Amino acid sequence: MAYSPSEGAGPGSAAAETGRSRASPVSSHNEWDPLEEVIVGRLEGATIPSSHPVVASTIPSWAAPFYRLAAGRRFPWYLFERAQHELDGFITLLEDLAVTVRRPDPVDHRRRFGTPQWSSRGFANSCPRDSLLVIGDEIIETPMAWPCRYHETHSYRPLLKDYFHSGARWTAAPKPELTQDLFDPRYRAPKAGEPLRYVTTEYEPVFDAADFVRAGRDLFVQRSNVTNRAGIEWMRRHLGGAYRIHEIESRCRTPMHIDTTFLPLRPGKVLVNPEYIDVDRLPEMLHSWEVLLAPEPDPIREPLLKLTSVCGKWLSMNVLVVDGVRVIAERHHTGMLRALEKWGFEPVPCDLLHYAPFGGSFHCATLDIRRRGTLDSYFH
Numbered sequence: 001m002a003y004s005p006s007e008g009a010g011p012g013s014a015a016a017e018t019g020r021s022r023a024s025p026v027s028s029h030n031e032w033d034p035l036e037e038v039i040v041g042r043l044e045g046a047t048i049p050s051s052h053p054v055v056a057s058t059i060p061s062w063a064a065p066f067y068r069l070a071a072g073r074r075f076p077w078y079l080f081e082r083a084q085h086e087l088d089g090f091i092t093l094l095e096d097l098a099v100t101v102r103r104p105d106p107v108d109h110r111r112r113f114g115t116p117q118w119s120s121r122g123f124a125n126s127c128p129r130d131s132l133l134v135i136g137d138e139i140i141e142t143p144m145a146w147p148c149r150y151h152e153t154h155s156y157r158p159l160l161k162d163y164f165h166s167g168a169r170w171t172a173a174p175k176p177e178l179t180q181d182l183f184d185p186r187y188r189a190p191k192a193g194e195p196l197r198y199v200t201t202e203y204e205p206v207f208d209a210a211d212f213v214r215a216g217r218d219l220f221v222q223r224s225n226v227t228n229r230a231g232i233e234w235m236r237r238h239l240g241g242a243y244r245i246h247e248i249e250s251r252c253r254t255p256m257h258i259d260t261t262f263l264p265l266r267p268g269k270v271l272v273n274p275e276y277i278d279v280d281r282l283p284e285m286l287h288s289w290e291v292l293l294a295p296e297p298d299p300i301r302e303p304l305l306k307l308t309s310v311c312g313k314w315l316s317m318n319v320l321v322v323d324g325v326r327v328i329a330e331r332h333h334t335g336m337l338r339a340l341e342k343w344g345f346e347p348v349p350c351d352l353l354h355y356a357p358f359g360g361s362f363h364c365a366t367l368d369i370r371r372r373g374t375l376d377s378y379f380h
Contacts, residue, residue, distance in 0.1 A: 024137035026168035033373030046124035047109035057199040058256040128367035133209035138169040207231030210257035224255035295335035309356035318361035
């Protein structure tokens with residue numbers, strides 16, 4: 001049966017949840033319902049991340065020398081200017097698609113901060129999907145593992161307070177200590193064929209919101225260098241029996257964020273990374289869904305962009321679904337645009353290639369605040 005973005009929720013919807021969502025400006029249950037309001041990140045004040053083992057564990061090897069040498073400094077103007085131009089175009093596209101766009105406050109991320117145990121400079125508020133997780137009418141501030149992102153959600157506080165006063169629920173997960181006990185001093189990235197291992201221990205719960213994706217009552221998560229099992233368990237207990245959390249096994253050697261590995265695009269269709277995912281090991285509940293294998297990304301020809309990107313080559317998967325049919329995707333990655341069309345979607349090409357040094361692409365750069373729909377179960 002063809003998917004229609006105007007279809008309502010099925011009989012599995014919860015009346016209590018529906019009632020709350022109607023009273024709240026925040027309401028988003030999955031990755032595909034029609035998008036009505038979104039927060040888009042900001043580049044002003046962005047600073048190259050301060051050196052730390054957890055940062056080094058997630059940056060591609062070819063970019064590591066640049067980030068090690070330039071840690072704590074402003075991003076070069078020529079990187080900022082190109083990315084800002086593309087970001088402005090992306091925001092214009094969203095507004096042309098009748099999506100309300102909200103922005104965080106500008107921040108000087110070079111200002112030093114810390115706890116009694118450590119100090120750091122900041123990074124950026126370019127990727128709201130990393131630090132904030134929307135589940136229904138609730139916004140959750142996440143306990144991030146990068147010290148340079150410890151206070152990142154402060155730039156969103158005016159928006160969070162506005163949503164809270166208008167009826168949304170607002171929760172902050174326990175702030176982590178981020179002491180040496182959380183990080184394995186013997187960590188090194190596993191080579192091909194070696195067992196997976198992670199730089200974070202289970203000392204305390206940590207997780208990035210971008211290691212979760214939503215499909216109604218079911219959430220999918222990956223263990224990564226910034227999300228440990230204690231963090232996953234905190235989310236499981238916090239959400240309670242109304243939601244089910246399923247772990248996706250990733251073969252990535254340096255995992256960080258699930259949205260370049262596994263991304264539901266609409267009911268019955270999920271986009272997966274063929275390099276990181278063994279389809280035969282996906283949760284059994286997904287056997288009834290069509291698994292869409294992402295095409296090989298188009299090569300990046302710009303040496304400077306490759307040198308400064310904090311993301312891997314599979315950023316081509318970091319798409320934003322507008323309404324279950326239209327999907328915003330990177331114009332450079334023509335293979336992904338053709339694949340989306342073949343799979344029955346309407347790709348909406350846009351430029352955001354030069355956002356990669358600041359942490360991602362369309363999915364990372366946004367946070368769904370409101371999608372038109374209700375809570376439902378898509379697996380029976």
